[in-house]
Amino acid sequence: MASSSSNLISLKTSDGTVFKVERALAKTMKTVQAIIEEADANIYMIPIHNVFSHHMDMIIDYYKLSVAGKSKEFSVEKLDNDELKDFLLAVHYLNMEDLFEVLTQAVADRLEKKSVGYVRKYFGIENDFTPEEYAAIRKKNDWAFKGDDIEPEEDEEKQEE
Amino acid sequence: MEGLAMLKYLISQLHQLFHDSSSILLQQQQPSLPTTIFLHPPPPTTTTTRWTSFDSEEDSSVDDCCDLVMAAGKSHSFRISEPLKPPPAKKPRKDRSRGKSLGRSCSSEVMEQEIWKDFPEDLFEAVIARLPIAAFFRFRSVCRQWDSLLASQSFSQHCAQVPQENPWFYTITHENVNSGAMYDPSLKKWHHPSISPLPTKLIVLPVASAGGLVCFLDIGHRNFYVCNPLTQSFKELPARSVKVWSRVAVGMTVNGNSAGSGYKILWVGCNGEYEVYDSVKNSWNRPGNIPGSVKLPLSLNFRSQAVAIDSTLYFMRSDPEGVVSYDVATRVWTQYIIPAPLHLTDHTLAEYDGQIMLVGLLTKNAATCVCIWELQKMTLLWKEVDRMPNIWCLDFYGKHVRMTCLGNKGLLMLSLRSKQMNRLVTYNIARKEWLKVPGCVVPHGKKRQWIACGTAFYPCLTAVA
Numbered sequence: 001m002a003s004s005s006s007n008l009i010s011l012k013t014s015d016g017t018v019f020k021v022e023r024a025l026a027k028t029m030k031t032v033q034a035i036i037e038e039a040d041a042n043i044y045m046i047p048i049h050n051v052f053s054h055h056m057d058m059i060i061d062y063y064k065l066s067v068a069g070k071s072k073e074f075s076v077e078k079l080d081n082d083e084l085k086d087f088l089l090a091v092h093y094l095n096m097e098d099l100f101e102v103l104t105q106a107v108a109d110r111l112e113k114k115s116v117g118y119v120r121k122y123f124g125i126e127n128d129f130t131p132e133e134y135a136a137i138r139k140k141n142d143w144a145f146k147g148d149d150i151e152p153e154e155d156e157e158k159q160e161e
Numbered sequence: 162m163e164g165l166a167m168l169k170y171l172i173s174q175l176h177q178l179f180h181d182s183s184s185i186l187l188q189q190q191q192p193s194l195p196t197t198i199f200l201h202p203p204p205p206t207t208t209t210t211r212w213t214s215f216d217s218e219e220d221s222s223v224d225d226c227c228d229l230v231m232a233a234g235k236s237h238s239f240r241i242s243e244p245l246k247p248p249p250a251k252k253p254r255k256d257r258s259r260g261k262s263l264g265r266s267c268s269s270e271v272m273e274q275e276i277w278k279d280f281p282e283d284l285f286e287a288v289i290a291r292l293p294i295a296a297f298f299r300f301r302s303v304c305r306q307w308d309s310l311l312a313s314q315s316f317s318q319h320c321a322q323v324p325q326e327n328p329w330f331y332t333i334t335h336e337n338v339n340s341g342a343m344y345d346p347s348l349k350k351w352h353h354p355s356i357s358p359l360p361t362k363l364i365v366l367p368v369a370s371a372g373g374l375v376c377f378l379d380i381g382h383r384n385f386y387v388c389n390p391l392t393q394s395f396k397e398l399p400a401r402s403v404k405v406w407s408r409v410a411v412g413m414t415v416n417g418n419s420a421g422s423g424y425k426i427l428w429v430g431c432n433g434e435y436e437v438y439d440s441v442k443n444s445w446n447r448p449g450n451i452p453g454s455v456k457l458p459l460s461l462n463f464r465s466q467a468v469a470i471d472s473t474l475y476f477m478r479s480d481p482e483g484v485v486s487y488d489v490a491t492r493v494w495t496q497y498i499i500p501a502p503l504h505l506t507d508h509t510l511a512e513y514d515g516q517i518m519l520v521g522l523l524t525k526n527a528a529t530c531v532c533i534w535e536l537q538k539m540t541l542l543w544k545e546v547d548r549m550p551n552i553w554c555l556d557f558y559g560k561h562v563r564m565t566c567l568g569n570k571g572l573l574m575l576s577l578r579s580k581q582m583n584r585l586v587t588y589n590i591a592r593k594e595w596l597k598v599p600g601c602v603v604p605h606g607k608k609r610q611w612i613a614c615g616t617a618f619y620p621c622l623t624a625v626a
Contacts, residue, residue, distance in 0.1 A: 100287070116300060125303055138302055143298075143355060
């Protein structure tokens with residue numbers, strides 16, 4: 001039975017898997033850390049909703065690499081865009097600073113050449129501009145749209161770069 | 162942040178409850194769920210589930226979670242026995258209310274979208290702050306909120322946390338003196354904004370830059386302007402008290418580390434007159450006279466940009482050859498006599514990591530080469546540390562070459578011109594890396610433009626003039 005003075009913390013993911021992690025790793029999760037600190041009694045197990053076991057696997061991978069000074073070797077390349085988004089949500093929920101920076105940068109890297117339409121779909125954002133407003137903004141920032149390496153907008157595919 | 166974490170935790174608990182149950186009440190198949198939460202009934206459109214209040218069951222495995230939830234309740238003073246109100250939104254979302262989200266049907270995809278919609282802001286801002294500059298400007302067309310991020314305090318904080326990479330170069334070309342062409346060395350791309358960052362019909366030239374802002378002086382040496390070339394934030398500085406419009410050298414520093422803490426601009430003329438502008442006070446100030454230790458007339462090298470290291474500005478002078486410095490914090494002028502390398506022309510100061518450098522053309526017989534020197538502080542001598550690759554220098558053999566150096570910190574852009582040639586090269590001081598710069602061509606144009614002058618600036622979305 002794990003008590004709060006032991007070195008291992010039990011975390012239970014959304015899909016019911018229990019991970020016993022080092023206290024130091026749990027400390028990098030500010031959400032979990034807050035729960036530990038606020039609890040009056042010993043905690044058996046902390047459920048972490050929104051976090052699945054495959055997220056925890058990657059979190060543990062990252063932790064091991066960063067302890068060994070190799071955090072730059074951590075890669076999310078094998079995740080597709082939606083999986084990456086999911087993982088970012090989980091890390092955001094857990095409030096883990098370093099990994100959050102890594103993942104937000106990874107998402108930014110994947111989006112940087114995408115079209116405005118793609119970005120809206122990815123985040124589920126509605127276009128709340130009027131057609132006139134959109135045209136004005138588009139024109140003002142037109143310089144940023146030039147370049148062969150940028151994904152063309154769906155409605156503007158006919159325009160040459 | 163802890164309060165938010167607690168709220169997030171509870172909301173996720175509620176979503177989990179919703180997801181897991183398709184029948185009316187929670188039975189104890191879900192022992193890890195809290196059992197003492199009361200909710201508002203959902204809007205009548207929902208038919209799948211209804212919540213009622215119920216007492217806590219006698220199940221020991223539930224107790225841990227109850228402990229946690231109760232602990233959360235105690236420390237953050239919302240009592241779980243009261244009807245649970247949705248957590249306050251950071252900004253009002255006009256198009257949907259939070260009460261609705263609890264009443265939707267529970268498919269995990271919709272729930273996931275709900276998670277995005279409930280807590281998007283710091284997440285969006287953190288991602289957007291890490292986009293390359295051009296992508297940020299494109300994505301301003303995503304929605305109104307993204308277009309107004311430049312005014313958001315939290316977004317500025319995210320931007321401040323992202324480490325600065327390469328500077329950009331703001332240049333004035335011979336063909337188009339009214340608006341600048343900007344070069345992004347990370348993408349090796351020229352940008353041609355359609356709007357000039359300054360609302361003036363005068364021809365203005367960039368003379369200095371600091372903290373993401375560029376300082377311009379009009380061609381008659383009268384008025385100063387400061388602007389952020391990316392965002393059109395600009396300011397015309399108040400008139401100087403001096404009435405003689407002779408040529409001046411200009412230096413610029415920021416107070417402290419962030420763009421928001423203000424900046425100072427110094428101009429100095431050959432007769433030893435100088436003034437310092439303080440952006441915080443929005444006024445010019447003349448803190449005294451140049452001391453006798455600095456020989457007058459001050460033969461300033463106007464082709465060289467001033468270099469700023471912390472609060473000290475360095476200017477190149479000749480007769481005697483060397484460097485003159487002014488510390489804006491201590492208001493002290495100092496002169497350093499440093500003999501120039503032989504056969505040197507078109508030289509200019511630069512800086513990297515607190516180390517003062519010199520860049521110039523070395524012409525011996527018919528051969529011309531670009532050389533880089535480092536200042537040895539103990540001996541006050543220039544020591545050569547690098548040269549442009551020989552194969553490039555051969556292009557200039559026997560030709561009369563002029564060089565302009567744009568930028569003076571970390572990454573330099575060198576414009577090398579002879580009668581028929583116009584080469585642009587960047588030099589990375591730390592990596593000793595020479596790279597060719599693609600020609601500057603306006604959109605739908607074909608002819609490469611000649612760079613007249615320019616300066617480097619660190620692109621900073623949140624710098625305000």
